[in-house]
Amino acid sequence: MNAKAKGARRERQARTILETAGYYVVKAGGSLGVFDLVALGPQGARLVQVKSNEKPRPAERKRLELFPRFPYTSKELWVFYDYQKEPTIETVL
DSSP, X not given: OOHHHHHHHHHHHHHHHHHXXXXXXXXXXXXXXXXXXXXXXXXXXXXXXXXXXXXXXXXXXXXXXXXXXXXXXXXXXXXXXXXXSSOEEEEOO
């Protein structure tokens, strides 16, 4: 499986998890933004960056950290590792 297809599959998995939890989820077109998914729901807004098997490189991590966060918003990094059903979720400050 190529990397793009695997990334799209992981984003769909993340979207399903969020929608099951009651969130309305919007995918960033082409994943050209800082975050892949924007989820709005019962706990506020969640900005989610989805990765597969590795955390972001330092430059990308810095972009996530510098992105403004409102009080009702969380910035999250979801890493899906092979052979694990649930992602590792980290809050980005």
